[in-house]
Amino acid sequence: MKNTQFYTKISQNLNSQNLNTTIFNEVYEVGILNLRDKSLSEKKHILNSLFNDICDDLMELEILNKSTLRISLEALRKALTKDEEDYLYKLMFESEKIKKAVYLQGKEIKNMLYDSFKNVENSVKFGNSKHKDAILSVINEEMINLLELKDLIKEISQNVFLTIIESKEDIEETSREFSKNLVYKSIGEDEFKKQRVFEISKLVINEAIGVANLGQIYVKELLSGVISGVNDGIELSVNKAKMNLEFVPDELKTDGFRSEFEGLEDEFITILKNLIQNSENPSKEILESILKKDYDNYITKMKRISSEAVKNLKYKLESIEVGENYKEFSKNLIAKFDDLKRDFSKKSTKIANDFELNEKFASLKKEIEDIEKKIISKFKTKKDEDINEYSKRAYDATKNKMKDKNSDDKLS
Numbered sequence: 001m002k003n004t005q006f007y008t009k010i011s012q013n014l015n016s017q018n019l020n021t022t023i024f025n026e027v028y029e030v031g032i033l034n035l036r037d038k039s040l041s042e043k044k045h046i047l048n049s050l051f052n053d054i055c056d057d058l059m060e061l062e063i064l065n066k067s068t069l070r071i072s073l074e075a076l077r078k079a080l081t082k083d084e085e086d087y088l089y090k091l092m093f094e095s096e097k098i099k100k101a102v103y104l105q106g107k108e109i110k111n112m113l114y115d116s117f118k119n120v121e122n123s124v125k126f127g128n129s130k131h132k133d134a135i136l137s138v139i140n141e142e143m144i145n146l147l148e149l150k151d152l153i154k155e156i157s158q159n160v161f162l163t164i165i166e167s168k169e170d171i172e173e174t175s176r177e178f179s180k181n182l183v184y185k186s187i188g189e190d191e192f193k194k195q196r197v198f199e200i201s202k203l204v205i206n207e208a209i210g211v212a213n214l215g216q217i218y219v220k221e222l223l224s225g226v227i228s229g230v231n232d233g234i235e236l237s238v239n240k241a242k243m244n245l246e247f248v249p250d251e252l253k254t255d256g257f258r259s260e261f262e263g264l265e266d267e268f269i270t271i272l273k274n275l276i277q278n279s280e281n282p283s284k285e286i287l288e289s290i291l292k293k294d295y296d297n298y299i300t301k302m303k304r305i306s307s308e309a310v311k312n313l314k315y316k317l318e319s320i321e322v323g324e325n326y327k328e329f330s331k332n333l334i335a336k337f338d339d340l341k342r343d344f345s346k347k348s349t350k351i352a353n354d355f356e357l358n359e360k361f362a363s364l365k366k367e368i369e370d371i372e373k374k375i376i377s378k379f380k381t382k383k384d385e386d387i388n389e390y391s392k393r394a395y396d397a398t399k400n401k402m403k404d405k406n407s408d409d410k411l412s
Contacts, residue, residue, distance in 0.1 A: 006030050007057045014061065023068055024075045027054060031079025047080060117143050137400040140393050152390060153186055153200060157207035159391030160398070161222060165211065170402070171221035178398040179204055179229025184236045192241040194260045194267065201230045202271050209275065209283045219282045224290055227272070234264070 006026050013022045034046050054072050058064040121139045124132060164174050186200045208226040212219040238261065269291075276287045 006054070007061070010057065011061055014063065020067070020071055024071050027072045027075035028079050031076050032082060035079050036083065043080060047076060051076065114143055137396070141397050141400065143393060152387065153182065153203050154207060155387040156391045156394055157182065157204050158211060159388065160395045161208055161211040163391070163395045165215050165218050165222060171218045172225035173402060174398055175208070175222050175225030176229035176232070177402055178394065179226045180232040180236070181398065181401070182394070183230050183233025187233065187237040188240065192237065192260060194264065197234060197237065198267055198271055201234065201268070202275070204230055205271075205275055209279055209287070212283045212286070213280060216282055220286050223283060223286050227290060231268070234268070238264070
């Protein structure tokens, strides 16, 4: 390669402090020029020839050593995988676009169903059926199931807790039933993540504390019911997640996945203690009393459901009928993929003149941002009247579920 651009550029920078960087950039550029858009078999032969030529030039320039060899091989490695990496990044962004499009379509379907059921509900309201109340109750439950609650937890919780106190009946039982269903449904709207589980739990309990301190009546009943209900909701969510393990791809059943179920009892108690510390009376004293009285119950219950989930997942991991080499390969592959994603944001600054990848990145990123804007503009925060409607439906559904527990399945 003597008298080529590579040889000339390196010879001009022999005394430069940035010689290693220059070698990397020049080898990478030569690699891209010769390897881009070539087949795998062609790349093998070209790479062999390129490496020999580079070694000859480095030797001629009297700078052939382990350091320059490592730099050259690293640059050739990046050039060799450039096409595949570009395609991988494109797939990653296409995957994000598809996820957002699916989310958007799902929201549209739920909204369509909600509006359609509302028309049916209005028709029944103005009808003369002798089973009107029972029919409306079932329709209301279905409409509640169509709501995405994750963005409405705070408002709905506050409204329903106020309604429960104002009703002055079955405070503890109703608040427990409502909190259980709200937490369970909210957790179930996305994959099971410990942090998210406790963010939802903390939000619900915090709203109960606010309502209790505001009204200063039925404080013990409300808080006891809410904390027990949140605990019940988490238990239901863990049990559902355990059942869903049957459908989780084996390569995702890693230690990190298992850690989502570990230590639930400690974090639940920690959240309660933090809420107590930041609360004012009368809620503060009542919370301290509840925690002192039911501490062992919460610990025992949470520890049981979390340990069962971990045990179940551990069994799944151990029963995967593949060789250890494949399991190690899968583990390394996932780790490498995560490294790629973390490294991607730095890639354009590491490699000089890589404008094409940056342009692709910017284009794909813009497409995703456009979809996000569309989602945000289409599904902005609900108006106050919507919150009030959803809150009323949630309260009615809770009361009807409590009635259903003590009756048969017949219309009345």
